[in-house]
Amino acid sequence: MNDIDLVVALFLLGNLIVALLAAARGPTAADRMLMALLFGTTGTGILVLLAQVMNIPALVDVALVLALLAAIGGVAFARRAWQGDGHD
Amino acid sequence: MIRVLWWRGLLFACLWWILAEGRLDGWLLGSIAVVAATWASVALWPPAAHDVRLAALPAFLAFFLTNSVRGGWQVALMALRGRGALQPAFLELPLNLPAGVPQVLMTNVLSLMPGTVGVELVAELTNARLRLHVLHQDLPVVAEARALEQRIAALFGVSA
Amino acid sequence: MTDWLSGALLIVGAFFYAAGTLGLLRFPDVYSRLHALAKADNLGLGCVLLGLALQAESLAAGLKLLLIWPLALAASSAVAYAIARRADRLGVKPWRKDAP
Numbered sequence: 645m646n647d648i649d650l651v652v653a654l655f656l657l658g659n660l661i662v663a664l665l666a667a668a669r670g671p672t673a674a675d676r677m678l679m680a681l682l683f684g685t686t687g688t689g690i691l692v693l694l695a696q697v698m699n700i701p702a703l704v705d706v707a708l709v710l711a712l713l714a715a716i717g718g719v720a721f722a723r724r725a726w727q728g729d730g731h732d
Numbered sequence: 733m734i735r736v737l738w739w740r741g742l743l744f745a746c747l748w749w750i751l752a753e754g755r756l757d758g759w760l761l762g763s764i765a766v767v768a769a770t771w772a773s774v775a776l777w778p779p780a781a782h783d784v785r786l787a788a789l790p791a792f793l794a795f796f797l798t799n800s801v802r803g804g805w806q807v808a809l810m811a812l813r814g815r816g817a818l819q820p821a822f823l824e825l826p827l828n829l830p831a832g833v834p835q836v837l838m839t840n841v842l843s844l845m846p847g848t849v850g851v852e853l854v855a856e857l858t859n860a861r862l863r864l865h866v867l868h869q870d871l872p873v874v875a876e877a878r879a880l881e882q883r884i885a886a887l888f889g890v891s892a
Numbered sequence: 893m894t895d896w897l898s899g900a901l902l903i904v905g906a907f908f909y910a911a912g913t914l915g916l917l918r919f920p921d922v923y924s925r926l927h928a929l930a931k932a933d934n935l936g937l938g939c940v941l942l943g944l945a946l947q948a949e950s951l952a953a954g955l956k957l958l959l960i961w962p963l964a965l966a967a968s969s970a971v972a973y974a975i976a977r978r979a980d981r982l983g984v985k986p987w988r989k990d991a992p
Contacts, residue, residue, distance in 0.1 A: 652902045652905070663913045663917075673982070675925065684968055693944065754952035811914040815919060820986050843973060844965060849973075850972075865927075
């Protein structure tokens with residue numbers, strides 16, 4: 645089973661790179677915030693796959709924490725740091 | 733109150749069991765964490781305001797799962813067809829749910845349902861409404877949002 | 893049988909991730925891109941988690957994997973709402989087909 649796990653993990657990694665580049669290109673600040681979403685979903689996906697492939701169960705905990713931080717960090721950023729950034 | 737404490741404590745204990753992957757050597761720390769979590773949950777989310785009806789939970793989860801699969805499939809097809817498949821619009825939806833957790837849950841779940849993303853929840857007392865971004869203006873989003881509203885109302889045992 | 897199902901779920905998951913990225917590349921404005929990421933990527937994650945949970949050694953380990961999903965869902969919908977709301981407040985107009 646490890647073969648499929650590894651292939652899917654690498655596939656997601658490629659996906660993440662392409663999506664991050666696309667989000668970073670903008671054009672608006674809102675588009676760049678999409679990167680926070682990408683880490684939350686694709687990032688966790690890669691981590692859980694790697695936990696299985698490399699047999700490091702602790703990576704599942706890392707994925708859990710990452711998903712949690714994606715929620716807290718994203719909302720906090722949008723609520724506070726971004727306020728008053730009128731020039732998009 | 734005692735009932736609520738019992739249920740929440742049980743929930744956090746299950747959570748700890750999962751997080752510890754069933755190992756038994758961490759239960760001293762675990763019981764402290766369970767007590768702390770129960771205390772924090774009562775402090776932050778006092779019981780009785782909006783309690784979830786466990787009996788309504790399976791139906792809600794089934795509804796959520798089917799519709800998030802539909803939503804993902806639909807947006808995947810649109811992505812394959814490109815921007816020609818889109819006819820986006822903003823839509824204002826009056827909410828019938830009580831303010832607080834039910835409205836927030838509605839807003840968040842709608843972003844995972846087919847065709848809609850919540851843009852702004854206006855939680856006014858008499859005129860609560862939700863601004864939505866819709867991927868295609870011909871999608872039956874209002875009917876689906878009403879169905880979701882009914883499910884959430886049943887989940888919290890309120891009327892909508 | 894379990895292996896077969898698990899592999900199939902992983903591949904379906906990868907498909908949804910790819911669709912999310914494709915939507916991000918092809919959709920015209922930030923609101924539509926939110927749809928692609930919030931829905932397709934989350935479904936992709938759900939499939940991958942379920943696929944891996946089928947391979948898990950114990951019930952608790954499998955449930956732990958599945959526990960990530962509601963967290964990621966909450967994260968995505970909260971962040972998507974925050975982004976859409978800020979974009980709207982900042983005056984980002986949604987893309988219209990008739991007015992390019």
